[in-house]
Every structure is written in structure tokens, then in C-alpha cells.
Amino acid sequence: MTNTLSRRSFVQSGALLAAAGITSNALPSLALQPSHVTGAPSPIQLGLASYTFRNFTRAQMIGFMKQLNITDLNVKDIKDHLPIDPTEEAKALADYTAAGIKLRAAGAIYFPKDDDADIRSKFEYCKRAGISLIVAGDPSPETLPRVEKFVKEYDIRIAIHNHGPEDKLWHSPSTSSKPSKTWTPASAAASTSATPSVPAPTSSRPSTKSAPASSTST
Numbered sequence: 671m672t673n674t675l676s677r678r679s680f681v682q683s684g685a686l687l688a689a690a691g692i693t694s695n696a697l698p699s700l701a702l703q704p705s706h707v708t709g710a711p712s713p714i715q716l717g718l719a720s721y722t723f724r725n726f727t728r729a730q731m732i733g734f735m736k737q738l739n740i741t742d743l744n745v746k747d748i749k750d751h752l753p754i755d756p757t758e759e760a761k762a763l764a765d766y767t768a769a770g771i772k773l774r775a776a777g778a779i780y781f782p783k784d785d786d787a788d789i790r791s792k793f794e795y796c797k798r799a800g801i802s803l804i805v806a807g808d809p810s811p812e813t814l815p816r817v818e819k820f821v822k823e824y825d826i827r828i829a830i831h832n833h834g835p836e837d838k839l840w841h842s843p844s845t846s847s848k849p850s851k852t853w854t855p856a857s858a859a860a861s862t863s864a865t866p867s868v869p870a871p872t873s874s875r876p877s878t879k880s881a882p883a884s885s886t887s888t
Contacts, residue, residue: 717742717774720751728762732769744775744805747795752776754795763799777805778831784813793824805831808839 723731728750745752832840
């Protein structure tokens with residue numbers, strides 16, 4: 671039997687499921703539970719990319735995460751989720767701490783310039799937030815050696831975010847692993863992902879009746 675479910679359709683379906691979970695109190699928590707066989711905690715913890723809720727404010731997103739019982743966040747400088755301005759960033763960090771939300775990664779963050787000052791500003795942004803992983807959006811192979819210098823200096827790892835097989839630079843995990851052959855183990859990580867969007871409805875809560883979710887990520 672031929673599998674007709676595309677990767678993009680799968681991601682879009684996941685976004686709609688998340689939206690349905692937020693709008694229904696009858697659904698169980700989306701956070702993974704301990705094994706019913708061993709009682710041991712799951713080795714995989716479900717988290718959320720803040721870009722999924724790019725149409726919503728930080729306060730709204732925190733409310734949605736509480737409803738989903740999710741506390742791990744990949745955050746991005748979108749809306750007011752984690753502004754790059756240090757003063758505004760500090761306000762956001764205080765909100766996440768008060769809500770019990772842990773910032774596991776930041777991104778996608780772009781490195782368009784092979785320039786120390788530009789790259790350092792992004793690592794400083796993550797250092798202030800206590801974030802140990804940067805999800806880099808389509809970094810060019812030429813900038814990676816310079817980026818690795820800051821990985822070692824700041825002890826913050828890099829993952830490569832792509833947009834699937836149509837991505838011009840990083841087509842698959844095997845493509846992403848090629849530059850890492852010259853990297854130290856602490857520097858290299860590979861990520862193949864796309865971030866769905868929950869569209870903003872007319873009400874304050876996301877609704878599955880809104881336009882179909884988009885898996886376009888920036």
C-alpha cells in the first residue's frame with residue numbers, strides 16, 4: 671500500500687491536534703506520562719516551539735502551555751515571546767520563571783553574516799536566558815567554522831533547522847551531519863523540523879475552526 675501522507679501534512683495535522691487539545695478540557699494532557707509498565711519517567715519530554723503560537727502574545731502562550739501541561743519551550747524572538755532587547759528579555763524570563771516554564775532552546779536564529787559581532791550578539795542573547803541550545807535557521811556552510819568558535823566559548827550547542835527535502839542547503843539529517851564531521855562533539859547537533867502555526871482566531875483562544883495550520887517556519 672502506498673503511503674500518501676506527506677511530511678508537511680503530518681506536521682499540519684499535529685498543529686490541529688494541539689489546537690484541539692487547548693480548546694477541549696476533555697482531552698488528556700499532551701505531556702508524556704511515566705511508563706505504565708515500569709513507572710519510570712519517559713526518556714522523551716514533549717515540548718513546544720513558541721513560533722507555533724506566533725499569532726499570540728507571551729501571556730496567551732503561557733496560558734495555553736498550562737492547559738496542555740507542557741513546561742519545556744523552544745523560544746523565539748517573535749511577538750513578545752523572548753525579545754532580543756535585554757530589558758524586555760528580562761521581563762519575559764521573569765514571566766517564564768513564574769509560570770514554571772523552562773527554556774530548552776532558542777530559534778530558529780539566523781546567522782546571515784560571517785561576522786563576530788553579529789554572531790556574538792545571538793550567543794549573548796541566549797546566555798542571558800540560560801539557554802544551552804541554538805536552533806540555527808539554514809546557516810551557510812561558510813559561517814559554521816566561525817559559529818563553532820562561539821559554541822566553544824559560550825558552551826552553547828548548535829542544531830540545524832531545515833524545511834524538509836525542498837530545503838536548498840540542508841535536505842535531510844544526513845546532509846546536516848556532513849559539516850559536523852569537522853566539529854567537536856560539543857558543537858554538533860542536527861535537527862530536521864518545521865514549525866506549525868496555530869492561526870489567531872477572533873477569540874482569545876485558538877480554534878480548530880480557523881484557517882488550516884501552516885507549517886511554514888522562519
